[in-house]
Amino acid sequence: MATLAAATGKRKIKLNQNCGRSLFWPALAVFGIASQFASPDLLLAQSLEGVRQYGEFPLVGSRVAIWVAAQVHLLFAAFVLGVPMFAVVAEAVGIFGGDSKYDKLAKEFTRLLLVAYSATAIWGAILSFLLVTLYPGLWLYLTEIFQVSMWIYVCLFFFESFTLYLYYYGWDLWNTGRAKWVHWTLGILLNIWGTAVMFIANSWLTYMMSPPADVTPDTAPGMVQFWSAFANATWMPINIHRIIANVVFGGAIVGAYAAYRFLVARTDEERAHYDWMGYIGNLIAMGALIILPFAGYYLGREIYEFNQQMGITMMGGFMSWLWIIQAFLIGVLFLAGNYYLWVGMGRIPGAERFMPYTKYMLVVLVLGVMVWATPNTMIADREEIAAMGGTHHPFLGVLGVMSAKNTAVNLMILTTFLSFLLYRRANSRPTVDWARTGTIVQGALFVLASLIVVFYGVYGYFVPAIVRIGFSVYQVLAVLATIIGVITIDVFMLRGAESRGDIRWGQMPPRSQYALFILAVTFTWLMGLMGFARSGIRQHWHVWEVVRDTSEYAATPALGYAAIVISCCVLIFFTLVSFIFWLGGLAEKGTKASADSVAATSSTQGVS
Amino acid sequence: MLTENLKIIGVVVGTIGLFTLVANSIPQVQSEVPQDLSFGTDVTAAELTASGGLLFGSAGGCTACHGLGTRAPNLLTSNGSEGPIGARCGDRVTGESCKEYLYRAMIEPNVFLVEGYSPIMPDMRRSLSNDQIWALVAYLEAQGGEVTVTGADINQEGEGEAQTTMAAAPVPAGPTSDATDPLEILRANACLGCHVLSGEGAPIGPGFDGIGGRVSADYIRESILKPSVAAAEGYEAFAGLMPAIYANQLTAGQLENVVMFLAELR
Numbered sequence: 001m002a003t004l005a006a007a008t009g010k011r012k013i014k015l016n017q018n019c020g021r022s023l024f025w026p027a028l029a030v031f032g033i034a035s036q037f038a039s040p041d042l043l044l045a046q047s048l049e050g051v052r053q054y055g056e057f058p059l060v061g062s063r064v065a066i067w068v069a070a071q072v073h074l075l076f077a078a079f080v081l082g083v084p085m086f087a088v089v090a091e092a093v094g095i096f097g098g099d100s101k102y103d104k105l106a107k108e109f110t111r112l113l114l115v116a117y118s119a120t121a122i123w124g125a126i127l128s129f130l131l132v133t134l135y136p137g138l139w140l141y142l143t144e145i146f147q148v149s150m151w152i153y154v155c156l157f158f159f160e161s162f163t164l165y166l167y168y169y170g171w172d173l174w175n176t177g178r179a180k181w182v183h184w185t186l187g188i189l190l191n192i193w194g195t196a197v198m199f200i201a202n203s204w205l206t207y208m209m210s211p212p213a214d215v216t217p218d219t220a221p222g223m224v225q226f227w228s229a230f231a232n233a234t235w236m237p238i239n240i241h242r243i244i245a246n247v248v249f250g251g252a253i254v255g256a257y258a259a260y261r262f263l264v265a266r267t268d269e270e271r272a273h274y275d276w277m278g279y280i281g282n283l284i285a286m287g288a289l290i291i292l293p294f295a296g297y298y299l300g301r302e303i304y305e306f307n308q309q310m311g312i313t314m315m316g317g318f319m320s321w322l323w324i325i326q327a328f329l330i331g332v333l334f335l336a337g338n339y340y341l342w343v344g345m346g347r348i349p350g351a352e353r354f355m356p357y358t359k360y361m362l363v364v365l366v367l368g369v370m371v372w373a374t375p376n377t378m379i380a381d382r383e384e385i386a387a388m389g390g391t392h393h394p395f396l397g398v399l400g401v402m403s404a405k406n407t408a409v410n411l412m413i414l415t416t417f418l419s420f421l422l423y424r425r426a427n428s429r430p431t432v433d434w435a436r437t438g439t440i441v442q443g444a445l446f447v448l449a450s451l452i453v454v455f456y457g458v459y460g461y462f463v464p465a466i467v468r469i470g471f472s473v474y475q476v477l478a479v480l481a482t483i484i485g486v487i488t489i490d491v492f493m494l495r496g497a498e499s500r501g502d503i504r505w506g507q508m509p510p511r512s513q514y515a516l517f518i519l520a521v522t523f524t525w526l527m528g529l530m531g532f533a534r535s536g537i538r539q540h541w542h543v544w545e546v547v548r549d550t551s552e553y554a555a556t557p558a559l560g561y562a563a564i565v566i567s568c569c570v571l572i573f574f575t576l577v578s579f580i581f582w583l584g585g586l587a588e589k590g591t592k593a594s595a596d597s598v599a600a601t602s603s604t605q606g607v608s
Numbered sequence: 609m610l611t612e613n614l615k616i617i618g619v620v621v622g623t624i625g626l627f628t629l630v631a632n633s634i635p636q637v638q639s640e641v642p643q644d645l646s647f648g649t650d651v652t653a654a655e656l657t658a659s660g661g662l663l664f665g666s667a668g669g670c671t672a673c674h675g676l677g678t679r680a681p682n683l684l685t686s687n688g689s690e691g692p693i694g695a696r697c698g699d700r701v702t703g704e705s706c707k708e709y710l711y712r713a714m715i716e717p718n719v720f721l722v723e724g725y726s727p728i729m730p731d732m733r734r735s736l737s738n739d740q741i742w743a744l745v746a747y748l749e750a751q752g753g754e755v756t757v758t759g760a761d762i763n764q765e766g767e768g769e770a771q772t773t774m775a776a777a778p779v780p781a782g783p784t785s786d787a788t789d790p791l792e793i794l795r796a797n798a799c800l801g802c803h804v805l806s807g808e809g810a811p812i813g814p815g816f817d818g819i820g821g822r823v824s825a826d827y828i829r830e831s832i833l834k835p836s837v838a839a840a841e842g843y844e845a846f847a848g849l850m851p852a853i854y855a856n857q858l859t860a861g862q863l864e865n866v867v868m869f870l871a872e873l874r
Contacts, residue, residue: 263612309730313669318637325631514619521623540641549641556639563631567624574620 053137054551062134063553064565069130071528071569072576073123075249078242078527079577080120081194082250083113084164085243086284088187095184103175105277106187110168112257115584117164119576121157135551138542144221145229146204153200160193195243202238203230208543209534210234210306215546233306237299238534244295247288249523255281256520257581259513262506272506278516279344285519286337286420290413290483294476303537310544314537321559322533324373327405329526331369334412336515336522338365341419343512349501351426364415371408374400398461406472407457410479414449417483421490428497438493442486449482524573528566536562642668647739649759653746654797654857656757660747663740668732670744680729681722684751694753707756710745738762786859790869793862797854805873814840818874825871832863 057065087109094103131139143150167186174183210233215224258278265271304311313319342358345351374396398404421442432438456471463471538544540554548554642663647656664670674683683693690696697706700720704712713720714736717729732741739762746757787793794800794816800808805816819828831840833855858866 260616263616264609307730309669313639318639321634321637324634325627328630329627514615517616517619518623521620522627525624525627536639539639554641558636558638559634560632560636561638563628567628570624571621 053135055134055136057130057134061553062130062551066127066130066134067565068569068572069123069127071531071566072572073120073127074531075524075527075569075573076116076120076123076577077198078246078249079253080113080117081198081243082246082248083109083116083254084187084190084194085247086250087113088184088191090280091184091187095180101276105280107168107171108277109254110164110171111584112254112581114164114168115580116577117161119580121161135542138547141221141543141547142204142207145207145224145226148226149200149203149230153197156193156197156200160190160197163190163193198242198246199235199239202242203232203235205535206235206238207232209310209538210303211543211546215543217546217548219546234299234302237295237302241292241295241299244288244292245527248285248292249527251281251284251286251288252516252520252523253281253577255285255516257281259516260581262508262513263510265506268506275347275505275508278513282337282340282516282519283420285523286416289333289337290417291480293409293413294480297472297476307544310537313539314533318556319533319536319559321375322529324375325559325563326526326529326533327369327373329522329529330409331365331373332522333519333526334365334369334416335362336518338362338416338419340512340515340519341423343509343515345423345426346509347504347507348423348426349504350428351423354422354426357422358419361415361419365412368408368412368415371399371404372412374404401461402472403457403460403468406460406475407453410453410475411450413479414446414453414482417486418446421486424490425494427500427503428494429500430493430497432493432495435493438489442489445482445485449478452478521570521574524570525566528569529562532562532566642736642740647742647759647762649763651759651762652857653750653755653757656743656746657750657755659740660743660745660750663736663744664747668736668740668744680725683748692752694749694751697748697753705756706749706753707745707761710748711741714741714744788861788865790865793858793866797857816870816873820871821874825867828870829863829867832858832866 054062056062060068087106090102090106090109094100094106163186167183167190170183170186174180207229212225212228212232215229255278258274258281262271262274262278265274300311300315303314315323338361342355345355430438453475456475460468460471536556539556540549541547542549670683674680681693685692690699693710694706697709700709709720714732717731732744736744742757742762746755749755749757791805794805803813803816823831854863
């Protein structure tokens with residue numbers, strides 16, 4: 001019998017010996033059913049004896065090894081899950097809109113996907129092997145509960161791989177008529193397999209965060225109900241949050257790729273293409289980023305619902321400074337994203353009429369970042385409390401509360417959306433006779449949303465916390481309604497609009513491209529930080545309040561240490577992604593050279 | 609091409625470096641693992657209080673709510689005019705002593721919800737051992753009150769209800785050592801945990817350096833025996849933090865040695 005954790009000397013977990021040892025399906029089925037009815041005593045008798053709980057990794061230790069493997073795997077996985085979503089959308093735009101450049105773009109997205117896919121699988125294997133060798137006790141515990149889903153995961157991964165190969169290599173073959181529809185369906189299937197794979201993996205990690213309430217340290221893993229463990233309290237919030245975050249991340253990495261290709265481009269045509277691709281990547285990333293905080297809010301609320309202590313540890317406990325760093329990073333994202341749009345207006349005829357407004361938008365964004373980054377509920381020792389003159393700083397305390405922060409972030413979202421709207425409208429002159437009214441209504445919606453956001457922000461100071469929490473919903477709804485309302489009006493208003501001149505794609509100053517790099521790096525670093533937050537709130541538990549971490553690395557490190565590990569992960573990711581994109585570029589050159597050679601040969605034969 | 613590549617590497621590495629620098633320039637807080645505690649029947653109040661204090665500020669996670677005064681009542685400072693938790697706990701529930709109330713408040717927190725606060729506190733048995741909970745009870749009692757938790761409470765058979773119905777008679781704590789050297793007494797009784805002397809200790813309460821030039825020997829004696837009577841100037845915010853346990857914890861000789869030693873520090 002192995003003891004996984006026994007902080008109090010009373011909590012012991014018994015591991016079943018017979019997990020994953022069956023030889024064939026009928027036996028598995030019989031055993032699976034039987035084990036559900038087996039008595040704990042029987043399970044105890046079958047449990048492992050003398051199995052080591054932890055291994056040791058040289059130089060950096062087990063924790064850093066598993067941390068880096070998990071984080072880099074997740075970064076690649078986020079990319080290969082996010083990109084198919086907008087690849088299939090771009091392909092659909094090409095099909096329905098009849099514009100082949102979107103089809104070309106979708107194919108280019110997929111080519112990036114193909115080269116990143118194997119890296120995802122390799123890091124997944126590294127993660128699995130490290131788990132097995134460094135955390136064998138935890139691994140056995142999880143496999144005992146999730147073994148069936150692990151088999152399904154492998155099958156889905158298989159389907160996903162071959163669907164991807166069919167999708168990419170069949171692109172030119174199935175490019176017209178009914179075959180094109182079949183090809184597009186493959187793209188949809190690719191997304192379905194990928195999403196299902198992610199949902200399964202999410203169940204494992206969310207179980208570690210939020211195991212069902214009836215699972216205690218004395219519950220043998222074989223007795224845990226599979227579905228209640230699988231569909232645990234934070235499973236769906238994480239699923240939703242990750243789907244959106246993957247799109248954001250995929251867009252940002254594609255933007256960085258396009259920026260690189262833009263900077264090293266040798267022809268105007270190439271530069272124009274990658275300028276446009278970078279714009280699309282940024283649009284996808286920023287567009288999805290706008291809705292990401294709402295998914296994050298849902299996740300945070302569910303964490304609080306699951307366990308108040310966990311929620312408080314996350315927001316006001318030892319992790320409270322993490323959110324200040326997060327605010328700083330998101331401030332960088334908003335500023336870099338808007339900066340890219342504002343610089344991009346320089347290549348749009350007619351955009352000059354909007355340029356004077358950018359400085360006001362910059363003021364709103366900077367003030368918003370300052371408010372959002374204002375600390376509030378910090379753990380402070382008595383010396384620090386004395387230095388501040390109380391538990392809340394007398395000047396900053398009023399800005400550090402959620403009322404002020406929610407107001408700031410909603411106004412920043414509205415401002416970013418306004419930037420996008422001005423960019424979109426820059427070279428268009430609406431021809432519908434209700435254009436002026438439509439514009440006034442759009443303006444009124446912005447003003448109304450801002451007033452609602454500010455009103456509930458201020459009112460929040462005068463009501464109890466439980467009422468104040470509800471106000472954030474009104475603020476979010478006002479902003480979402482404005483975004484939907486304004487964009488709907490815009491779509492109809494710009495139908496048949498006159499152009500003030502073509503966008504001069506490719507005529508972007510290089511500094512704008514560096515903004516795309518900053519965006520990609522910041523998104524990647526932010527993902528690492530949020531990964532640390534999600535995992536770190538379990539503190540010294542492998543499975544929250546069920547399986548305790550008794551290794552020498554049980555203490556959750558401080559943010560400075562975490563930042564160094566995150567930075568290493570980001571550097572590893574960017575080094576590898578640069579290398580595989582370079583490899584992809586070599587393949588592209590090879591294909592192009594071959595095509596040119598064939599064309600030249602055909603031409604010569606034709607002449608002769 | 610090489611220049612562009614170098615610029616890109618510079619931007620990427622510079623951005624990552626900036627984030628790392630910012631994250632390392634803020635206060636660094638590590639989430640500690642609760643230490644296993646096991647007390648015998650002869651455990652002293654000082655040992656319990658010291659262990660409880662460590663738990664309260666770190667692995668117990670108490671300060672996440674109780675240190676802020678917004679999510680939960682602040683236990684270390686005065687709640688209105690009632691004083692810190694050690695001074696007010698005995699009056700919270702009729703018929704229950706301070707330690708009975710505090711123990712039950714940790715294992716059945718929502719039974720004693722303080723008006724105006726939400727039921728957010730978890731059952732501490734989920735994350736702390738019985739010994740750890742009792743150590744916290746002792747620490748909280750020491751905040752403006754007298755520590756009455758004993759080894760008998762901790763090692764009593766049965767849990768929960770049985771323990772909370774125990775007799776609440778205060779048991780005086782004995783001296784932590786038989787030292788006569790004042791510096792040794794100060795160290796043995798964790799005085800330097802809150803007072804600095806020649807660079808040793810933490811600056812939570814007034815420093816001992818030069819204390820004899822600021823206050824009289826009588827004042828020092830009274831402050832040790834009845835720490836909640838008056839707070840030193842500039843330390844009003846921490847009134848009530850010093851435990852009122854030394855009348856029982858020090859022998860008369862030890863007390864006088866310490867008082868004279870401090871009074872001569874000018």
